[in-house]
Amino acid sequence: MSDLITVTDPSTLETLGEVPVSTTAEVEAAVGAADAALEGWAGDRVRRLALLRAWAEEVRRDQDALAAALVAQTGKPVVEARREVASCAATLDFYAGLGRYVGGRAGTLTDGSEAHLVREPIGVTAFITPYNYPATLLIRDLAPAIAAGVTAVVKPAPQTTLVTRQLVELGYRAGVPRDAVSIVVGGGEVGEALVGHDTVRAVAFTGSTGVGRAIGRLAADGVKQTLLELGGKSASVVFADADLETALSTSLKAGVVTAGQMCMACTRILVQAPRYDEAVVRLTELAADLTVGDPRKETTTLGPLISRTQFDKVRHYLDVAATDGTIVTGGEAVHPDGLPGHFLTPALVTGLPVDSAVVQEDIFGPVISVESFDTVEDGVALANATPFGLAAAVWTSDIDTAWQASRRIRAGSVWVNGYNRNAPEIPSGGHKLSGLGRTRGVEGIEQFTELKNIHFSTGGRAGTQA
Incomplete structure (x- = not known):
């Protein structure tokens, strides 16, 4: 050594x-x-x-x-x-x-x-x-x-x-x-x-x-x-009756925290079909407002990835995303403020099959898939469709939907109308892998x-x- x-x-x-x-x-x-x-x-x-x-x-x-x-x-x-x-x-x-x-x-x-x-x-x-x-x-x-x-x-x-x-x-x-x-x-x-x-x-x-x-x-x-x-592959499940603006804004920010290098990061945003197109448009607008920059600045939202090795790993998944689906925005290498580190703009990806590596594997970078579902059963099944089960979120104004979906999602933590609501008082941990x-x-x-x-x-x- x-x-x-x-x-x-x-x-x-x-x-x-x-x-x-x-x-x-x-x-x-x-x-x-x-x-x-x-x-x-x-x-x-x-x-x-x-x-x-x-x-x-x-x-x-x-x-x-x-x-x-x-x-x-x-x-x-x-x-x-x-x-x-x-x-x-x-x-x-x-x-x-x-x-x-x-x-x-x-x-x-x-x-x-x-x-x-x-x-x-x-x-x-x-x-x-x-x-x-x-x-x-x-x-x-x-x-x-x-x-x-x-x-x-x-x-x-x-x-x-x-x-x-x-x-x-x-x-x-x-x-x-x-x-x-x-x-x-x-x-x-x-x-x-x-x-x-x-x-x-x-x-x-x-x-x-x-x-x-x-x-x-x-x-x-x-x-x-x-x-x-x-590892994790945590999803926000957004139902049609949810406060869409809050759900999308919160989920997007949770997906890019520490440049996406977080086990509980929201790497998948699942939106019920009637509001899916609207959600993709709004997420694209919200992503444009995120600031990739010098992490010492108060206005910065995303800093760099930890290393060249991690940067190359994320770029590999972006190549897969471009083949399996559509990169709606982001995924570009940038050097804000002239810094030489390994910075990436946050990427939103649509049209991915559920068996794509971008959906199934822990990327550990600012890459978020946006996926559509129809019924409560479909949303739960899609959230459970990866080998991971660390965390998830359910967004809805209906308490029955919230309870039904939360109980059926196989994850150690499920937040209702929120994300990353961790506290010392409440245990956390993972299901599955x-x-x-x-x-x-x-x-x-x-x-x-x-x-x-x-x-x-x-x-x-x-x-x-x-």
């Missing part, structure tokens, strides 16, 4: 820094320190929750620097970066309170004996995070894990190693012990060494379905618990625990029972 990771600004293509790749010995040391710290860390809930609160305050104190680092390393617009930082602080605060939650239950069995079910920290946990939301997606999983009492070894995406270190350093400044939360640096080989380590008992991974499958296989070999949030497990909410804490049955033989009923 290479000895150094180079972190690059995707807008300017300038080098931001170089970071040494962690050696096998350093991965071993990080896991060993986390294991040694586990018992004391897990046993001091009051301290853990106070540190989550203090970490939130440090994030708020350093919010401008964190946002600037996110812009520089991900290319996301500064407005999005500020929201990401704010979400980190809010999540840390939330779990500082929810960490007082006592899971499990107790009861008297039919023979008069007592059973007490308790939840205990699962142990040393590996966290492997992506480049698109390096702060939000780390804290989304790490905060409930700390509340549960696990110790953590984090391996960030190479592209966002520096901002991840910056965020974790704020935790250290708040008092989080370095052996309770540590970072290792590298690509796939380092991740494999971490996931495959015998002492690691759980893995939290956010990223592509392909890599998630590989991590799942490696974790299964060690019988480790996995939290996998993987979009993942396993749940993060956020009480379920986010329970994800990092194991359930134990403690049985009390009482009333002279000691012994065994089949």
Whole structure:
């Protein structure tokens, strides 16, 4: 493996820094320190929750620097970066309170004996995070894990190693012990060494379905618990009675967030036939109003793709789109403000067959298919017609339609008359190839625990029972 990771600004293509790749010995040391710290860390809930609160305050104190680092390393617009930082602080605060939650239950069995079910920290946990939301997606999983009492070894995406270190350093400044939360640096080989380590008992991974499958296989070999949030192909299902302007505007913006490099991005807009032509015209107008530009500017809607490799991947799908359907607008390479990064205008595609790769595969770029359907049943079937099931939205003014469609769409989150309405209180995760497990909410804490049955033989009923 290479000895150094180079972190690059995707807008300017300038080098931001170089970071040494962690050696096998350093991965071993990080896991060993986390294991040694586990018992004391897990046993001091009051301290853990106070540190989550203090970490939130440090994030708020350093919010401008964190946002600037996110812009520089991900290319996301500064407005999005500020929201990401704010979400980190809010999540840390939330779990500082929810960490007082006592899971499990107790009861008297039919023979008069007592059973007490308790939840205990699962142990040393590996966290492997992506480049698109390096702060939000780390804290989304790490905060409930700390509340549960696990110790953590984090391996960030190479592209966002520096901002991840910056965020974790704020935790250290708040008092989080370095052996309770540590970072290792590298690509796939380092991740494999971490996931495959015998002492690691759980893995939290956010990223592509392909890599998630590989991590799942490696974790299964060690019988480790996995939290996998993987790819998506999320659809907005817009019925004819919906507020069309709000549905289209919201869905389009959700499709180009972080230049479309988001697992929950709205990559498909399904419109009921009576309003389909009207919707295509209006979406084209709305897309023209989006600003591709310098992500440091307040007016920018889309920044660059993360790399040339990702740019080439998206351009490949645009070639497929031009063959299988019609690119109504967008898909052009541009260099706003003279920046050399890999920018694309957002593309709207119509006329695609449902089996097109543009419909079926996770592109991770600003490419949105606009598709027509007739009945409620048709709309649900079309939304379910991909191997993914991370999120969806239903737009309608009829509560029965909203309920019927939402219950039948196979996705971990379905929003009615909204999109990306995530909150720390509500669990999220995927169906089908979009993942396993749940993060956020009480379920986010329970994800990092194991359930134990403690049985009390009482009333002279000691012994065994089949």
